[in-house]
Amino acid sequence: MNVLKRLSKFLERTSSQKNDVQHRVLDLHEHELNPKKICKNAKEIIRVLQKNNFEAYVVGGCVRDLLLGLNPKDFDIATNATPQQVKKLFRRSRIIGRRFQIVHVQFGRDLIEVTTFRSNNTSKNGFVQQAASGMLTRDNMFGSMMDDASRRDLSINALYFDTEKNTLHDFCGGLEDLDKRKIRIIGNPSTRYSEDPVRLLRVVRFAAKLGFNVDSKTQKPIAKMADSLSQVSAPRMFDETLKLFMGGYGLAVFQLLFEYRIFAQLAPQTNRLIEQGHPTAKQMVEQALTNTDLRIRSKKRVTPAFIYAALLWPAVQKKAQEYEKQGIPATVALDKAANEVISNQIPITAIPRRFTMAMREIWSMQLTLMKRGGSRAKRSLENPRFRAAYDFILLREQTGESLDGLGDWWTRYQDASEDEQEKMVNMLSSGRSGNRRRRQRPRNPS
Secondary structure (H helix, E strand, O other), rough: OOOHHHHHHHOOOOOOOOOOOOOOOOOOHHHHOOOOHHOOOHHHHHHHHHHHOOOEEEOOOOHHHHHHOOOOOOOOOEEOHHEEEEEEEEOOOOEOOOOOOOOEEEOOEEEEEEEEEEEOOOOOOOEEEOOOOOOOOOOOOOOHHHHHHHOOEHHHEEEEEOOOOOOOEEEOOOOHHHHOEEOOOOOOOOHHHHHOOHHHHHHHHHHHHHOEEEEEHOOOOOHHHHHHHHHHHHHHHHHHHHHHOOOOOOHHHHHHHHHOOHHHHOOOHHHHHHHHOOOOHHHHHHHHHHHHHHHHOOOOOOOHEEEEEHHHHHHHHHHHHHHHHOOOOOOHHHHHHHHHHHHOOOHHHHOOOHHHHHHHHHHHOOOOOOOOOOHHHHHHHHHOOOHHHHHHHHHHHHHHOOOHHHHHHHHHHHOOOHHHHHHHHHHHHHHHHHHHHOOOOOOOOO
């Protein structure tokens, strides 16, 4: 945090209008951002580009995280070289994307993303295409470094660092917002959300991740514009939800999504139950995300299948209960409910089939794990999906569902010897037989 203190002193010496775009350049003695912490492959790309008379900088989240004392996950580069010019300079590179053309440069297992400076100028046809709603469907209008900074979404992500000259560049007040721990969108928030509704999610995600407050002007249109997320493709929405819920700060994300009325756009079936006062729906989501955050921080494996199984379980369970009241057997009712809930969710977030299959198995095993007589318990324990289904039982109990100690039984069963396991199963059988009415045999007519 020493870096931010020094930045704060520097900013106190520079006064400007909040909405003015002013290019601030800080040298090594003013920012103390350590170039040694920047990926050597990213620095090599910048060196090559600058050697060929192009501008090039590391940009965005990596600069932000280094200033906050965090370890960046990725190092992105911005340059005035076009995608074709970048590709010519690096043998192992390829141009990807239609809406935004970028270049991926490969160094062994490292993949560095190189983006050409873009402009917000939408006056020319052919490079920029905009839907009637204002959403940008194609944006390959190239511009200057200042243009590029103004079209980025958040001020704290519009910071550029020159690894060759050790200079830090700020056009949009990002350093001041870092110092004030503020999330602020660049430009008019309503316009920027219209251009790309996913920015609504990015505001929430970074506020939750960094523990920052959302600027009042940035926050004001969010709830009103939340339904614009329906314009975003379902595959992209699925990818964005993974960033939201699998970053290690999912609970904080959910709380903001719910507060800003965005969660209704991501999981409407569950959100509806929460608003109707379902006894465990909100606790289910919160506890699932709490557990996921803990697993991520402990470097344990997490899967989208389990998270979505938890997010949609209240809706599945309610549907299954409705079908059972119609006289449909429990197993069939659960399967029917799962089909319906998943079918309703797929057009919103296109969950891949490998995950929906795992979700179905987790849900169906909730009934299977209740049937422990004979050799059933042993067979369940050998099921590849047992651990996820068992964790799901524990999650349900954590949220207040009464399962007659089912989670504790399975916890003890896993640790027991074969003889002890057999005794546990026999005790279940004897307990049930004491409550059964003995079936009378028909009398022999003779």
